[in-house]
Amino acid sequence: MVDELARKVMDGARVGAADALELYRQAPTHLLGRLADTIRARRHPPRIVTYIIDRNVNYTNVCVARCNFCAFYRPVGSSEGYVLGFEEIFRKIDETMAVGGNQLLLQGGHNPDLPIAWYEDLFRAIKGRYPELRLHALSPPEILHISRINHVPVPEVVARLVAAGLDSIPGGGAEILVDRVRKLLNCYGKASADEWIDVMRHAHRAGLRATATMMYGTVETDEERIEHLIRVRDLQDETGGFTAFIAWSFQPEHTERGGVEATGIDYLRTLALARIVLDNVDNLQASWVTQGGKVGQLSLAFGANDMGSVMIEENVVRAAGASYCMDEVEIVTNIEDAGFVPKRRNMHYEILGDPIFREREVPRMLELATARSAGDTSVPEQLRQYPARSRAGKQLRLAQ
Amino acid sequence: MTSSSTFDRLLDRVNAGERLTADDIAQLAATPDILSVGMLADALRRRLHGTRVTYARVAACAFDASFANAVPPVAREIRITGCPTSLTSARAAVESAKAVAGDRLVSGFCWQDVERLGSNAGLPVARVLAELRAAGLEALAEMPMDAIDDEAAVIDTLRQAGFDRLRLTVAKAPAAERTGAMLRAAALQARFGGIRAIGPLPTVLDALRPTTGYDDVKAVAIARLAAPNIPTVQVDWQRDGPKLAQVALTFGADDLDNVTASDEAPDGRRRAPVEEVRRNIEAAGFTAAERDGRFHPVS
Ligand code: SF4
Numbered sequence: 001m002v003d004e005l006a007r008k009v010m011d012g013a014r015v016g017a018a019d020a021l022e023l024y025r026q027a028p029t030h031l032l033g034r035l036a037d038t039i040r041a042r043r044h045p046p047r048i049v050t051y052i053i054d055r056n057v058n059y060t061n062v063c064v065a066r067c068n069f070c071a072f073y074r075p076v077g078s079s080e081g082y083v084l085g086f087e088e089i090f091r092k093i094d095e096t097m098a099v100g101g102n103q104l105l106l107q108g109g110h111n112p113d114l115p116i117a118w119y120e121d122l123f124r125a126i127k128g129r130y131p132e133l134r135l136h137a138l139s140p141p142e143i144l145h146i147s148r149i150n151h152v153p154v155p156e157v158v159a160r161l162v163a164a165g166l167d168s169i170p171g172g173g174a175e176i177l178v179d180r181v182r183k184l185l186n187c188y189g190k191a192s193a194d195e196w197i198d199v200m201r202h203a204h205r206a207g208l209r210a211t212a213t214m215m216y217g218t219v220e221t222d223e224e225r226i227e228h229l230i231r232v233r234d235l236q237d238e239t240g241g242f243t244a245f246i247a248w249s250f251q252p253e254h255t256e257r258g259g260v261e262a263t264g265i266d267y268l269r270t271l272a273l274a275r276i277v278l279d280n281v282d283n284l285q286a287s288w289v290t291q292g293g294k295v296g297q298l299s300l301a302f303g304a305n306d307m308g309s310v311m312i313e314e315n316v317v318r319a320a321g322a323s324y325c326m327d328e329v330e331i332v333t334n335i336e337d338a339g340f341v342p343k344r345r346n347m348h349y350e351i352l353g354d355p356i357f358r359e360r361e362v363p364r365m366l367e368l369a370t371a372r373s374a375g376d377t378s379v380p381e382q383l384r385q386y387p388a389r390s391r392a393g394k395q396l397r398l399a400q
Numbered sequence: 401m402t403s404s405s406t407f408d409r410l411l412d413r414v415n416a417g418e419r420l421t422a423d424d425i426a427q428l429a430a431t432p433d434i435l436s437v438g439m440l441a442d443a444l445r446r447r448l449h450g451t452r453v454t455y456a457r458v459a460a461c462a463f464d465a466s467f468a469n470a471v472p473p474v475a476r477e478i479r480i481t482g483c484p485t486s487l488t489s490a491r492a493a494v495e496s497a498k499a500v501a502g503d504r505l506v507s508g509f510c511w512q513d514v515e516r517l518g519s520n521a522g523l524p525v526a527r528v529l530a531e532l533r534a535a536g537l538e539a540l541a542e543m544p545m546d547a548i549d550d551e552a553a554v555i556d557t558l559r560q561a562g563f564d565r566l567r568l569t570v571a572k573a574p575a576a577e578r579t580g581a582m583l584r585a586a587a588l589q590a591r592f593g594g595i596r597a598i599g600p601l602p603t604v605l606d607a608l609r610p611t612t613g614y615d616d617v618k619a620v621a622i623a624r625l626a627a628p629n630i631p632t633v634q635v636d637w638q639r640d641g642p643k644l645a646q647v648a649l650t651f652g653a654d655d656l657d658n659v660t661a662s663d664e665a666p667d668g669r670r671r672a673p674v675e676e677v678r679r680n681i682e683a684a685g686f687t688a689a690e691r692d693g694r695f696h697p698v699s
Binding site: 027029030033034262263266267268293294295296297298303333334337338339 | 427432438442610614641644676683685
């Protein structure tokens with residue numbers, strides 16, 4: 001049965017849910033890798049492996065969603081809650097551009113005290129100052145949250161954010177696109193599976209490209225993992241809006257849910273399966289942030305063709321216990337050592353060039369930055385201009 | 401890998417119990433196709449060990465610390481870390497470890513330590529080995545092949561001194577040099593016997609230029625394929641980390657060495673290390689079996 005399925009995959013046939021399940025459960029790990037690697041090689045023949053230099057900035061950690069797998073958020077009114085000021089964000093952009101970065105990945109909690117005008121003003125301010133910088137911002141649940149608290153329909157939110165400077169959308173918040181799982185993870189309220197898909201559909205129709213993600217290793221069954229992949233594939237058939245797919249394992253430390261992390265082999269098998277099932281998504285990223293540099297590099301033999309981001313800053317995964325760091329030099333070393341040719345790219349996966357450190361001197365970066373330095377509880381001045389909705393937010397404004 | 405027909409031919413030979421030649425090994429070491437190398441090593445590993453993966457809980461204890469406090473009952477081996485300058489102190493450390501160990505194996509020191517103890521005491525290494533052995537030392541913790549000039553003489557000396565569960569290691573040789581070392585290990589085994597295990601991943605970590613995942617799994621696979629006459633290929637659970645160690649099991653490794661013997665779960669971990677080890681082994685499709693320091697199964 002597995003041999004027959006392997007032949008089918010090698011012949012380029014589409015794999016259905018039952019076949020995917022059989023492969024995932026029964027195929028030896030190396031065979032799954034071999035199938036995924038063959039598909040990667042067909043799609044990306046010149047042995048190029050890409051990466052992007054960008055910064056993952058979390059503009060706020062205040063969140064009303066309270067997903068039970070999240071170690072990053074702080075409830076409204078928490079003394080550890082923060083919102084970054086525009087100037088702080090500009091400083092981060094300056095640092096990012098100094099090491100060759102061309103994109104800001106901007107995501108945050110569902111903060112009830114940030115109206116849509118705050119996002120519009122921020123995006124305009126960034127684009128006014130850095131016209132070349134790409135804004136890869138706001139996952140579907142954040143867009144839904146903005147839509148809900150401002151009573152503005154999703155297509156209009158998307159249109160207004162695009163008018164303000166939004167370039168593309170990160171695929172965060174997908175977790176597993178099955179409502180049974182979402183209810184158990186307490187993330188059904190922030191976006192049901194259909195809602196996540198719908199926001200993406202609107203965004204794709206508005207001309208935005210996006211990534212799709214999957215956080216596995218919590219309560220989902222193998223069948224549900226596959227259902228997630230098929231939902232992404234179905235939308236991609238419809239819109240063609242996804243540039244890439246990224247899978248990462250649930251990081252349990254400091255989370256309400258707790259438990260243990262899925263193993264490295266589980267990651268490589270899941271990645272390979274994603275490459276096999278997602279026959280209409282060009283790019284698969286290696287999640288070295290959750291798997292470490294070594295298994296991250298091995299992802300290149302299990303279907304990945306992209307090493308993701310030289311992150312510069314990361315807060316969410318670190319809060320849950322993983323703190324791997326690779327600067328551009330190390331990412332390039334890993335790509336070349338695996339027999340591939342490294343190329344810098346943008347969010348649309350257009351090749352920008354060779355490694356920047358070979359063109360000019362850039363400082364080595366052996367540690368990822370955080371959103372804020374420890375103990376910094378400052379409240380940005382400009383928050384005053386935006387009305388708060390929560391009681392704690394109102395009190396904070398009055399105290400400013 | 402050059403072509404699928406070359407791979408198929410090599411796989412047939414491995415499955416038939418034939419040994420790959422030095423040229424085959426060199427060709428495999430040069431290919432970026434780690435999946436093919438991994439499949440070959442996995443086939444050989446399964447022929448030798450089936451689906452069984454062993455692990456050993458080791459209590460590591462500095463030579464000058466209190467062994468009584470550092471050795472939990474579940475430890476299956478006591479490994480002395482570091483080395484004093486004098487033979488008298490080294491012997492005393494072994495005696496203290498042995499007193500706590502009971503019938504469990506005591507290991508410690510590396511070959512260079514033995515040489516240094518000999519030169520400090522003005523004694524030949526054979527005498528140093530004899531004294532340490534008399535004090536209760538059963539195995540050297542490390543024998544870094546890349547740091548030993550005359551490997552044959554060293555192995556001969558150790559065998560003559562009664563050390564019969566040798567564990568060859570690599571200190572920091574680059575990947576290219578490790579292939580030669582693995583082939584030499586196989587030749588030494590054929591000549592002297594007594595080599596129980598190889599640990600092909602470097603014991604000395606370079607923070608600025610760490611080895612990569614490809615380097616590591618290929619080194620494991622090459623060790624397995626180059627030295628089919630050495631029973632065990634090991635990775636180190638603590639040093640190499642759970643993720644890489646687990647993946648290495650599918651690239652030819654059959655043993656997880658140096659699992660922490662403490663059953664406490666510090667740092668918020670919610671599972672004891674041994675449960676984590678077993679979970680990782682099973683998630684890789686193998687069956688987990690605990691062993692003691694002498695490589696005997698623990699029931
Ligand atoms: S995952 Fe996002 S939405 Fe959920 S609690 Fe964390 S910050 Fe909020």
